[in-house]
Amino acid sequence: MRxxxxxxxxxxxxxxxxxxxxxxxxxxxLKDVQGVTTVLCPPAxxxxxxxxxxxxxDIGLGAQNMHWEANGAYTGELAPAMVSEFGQYVILGHSERREYFGETDETVNKKVHAAQANGLIPIVCVGETLEENEANQTSAIVSRQIQAGLAGVKSDLVIAYEPIWAIGTGRAATSEMANATIKIIREVLADxxxxxxxxxxxxxxxGSVKGSNAAEYFAQSDIDGALIGGxxxxxxxxxKIVYVSRAEVMKGNS
Structure with a gap:
């Protein structure tokens, strides 16, 4: 069980x-919670x-971003070793980084390689826009992001499916919709x-996960937790979200 x-x-x-x-x-x-991995990702x-x-x-620590180079003239950036010195995780490829800072599948891939080389566990974000969702392109978009973003990397990573249209909007994909897309992601990972x-x-x-709706997501077969914003x-x-997740674990073990 994951x-x-x-x-x-x-x-x-x-x-x-x-x-x-x-x-x-x-x-x-949270310090002694068992059966759930808890990670905090504050600003740098x-x-x-x-x-x-x-x-x-037992609480993990992660950065929200990092550069792929070990050091150099990259003003404002964090090197992988600067994160791994005291953190275990790093969020990579978040839609806000892609939209506002020009990140691409190729730069995400470089960062994943660098993170793993420095002993970090990358949390790699994928997701589609509202227009892409309404055009039934969700499967194609997340498949491309996974295939390009994970080219040549090791499997020691976490994926976060974040439909862009549900981030910070109060709109959330239904648990069934989210699980169906995550099943597709797992199929791409199998390839x-x-x-x-x-x-x-x-x-x-x-994508707008909160204490009041967390249980319906965590009850799904392929959803292994959440990347929480607000x-x-x-x-x-x-x-509350952590404890709801733990309750689903206990339910599954009973």
Whole structure:
């Protein structure tokens, strides 16, 4: 059984003092949670102080982005080793990075290679726009993103399916819709890595997931957790999502 992951993408939110306050509210409830992998992805400015707070807990830490080069004249960027020094995960290829910062499947692929070479677990994001969804192009878009973004990489990674039209809009794909697309993603992963390996790769759903609707997603056969945006900025909401995920795990084990 795949261990679900609940990852919180804070995006460009929280100063260091605000980040410390948020994490201090979460730690008592999340530090010893079993059966679910919990990951916090604060902005770069808060990575080091939050890493110190998470020492001795079972909570993982991730960056929201990184460059593929080891070092050099790349003003404003984080090198892979700068992340792996105190983090275990890195979000790559988020739709906002693709839309606002010109990331492509090819640059995502370079970053995945660099992340794995530095011992990081990449959380690779894929997803279609509303126009592509309405034109029935979802399967083609996510298949292309997976095939190009994962060319030549190892299977030690996580995929996050985030339909762009559901990110921060309050609109969410139904659990059945999300699961159907994630099944397609797993089929593409099987073509790349083989079916047995693909069955072990965790695929998350992201897009307006909150405590009130999390259970319906986690009850689906191929959804292995969530990449959380807005709800990750509120301790009680994020903790509730983690516990809902854990409840589904316990239900599946009973």
């Amino acid at each position: 261990t679900p992951i609940i990852a919180g993408n804070w995006k460009m939110n929280k100063t260091v003092s605000e980040a410390r306050e948020l994490v201090s509210e979460m730690i008592p409830f 400015s808060a990575l080091l102080p939050i890493a110190a707070m998470l020492e001795g807990t 790349i890595f083989g079916n047995e390996v693909a069955q072990g790769i965790r695929i998350l759903y992201g 709800a990750a900025l509120k301790a009680d909401d994020f903790v």
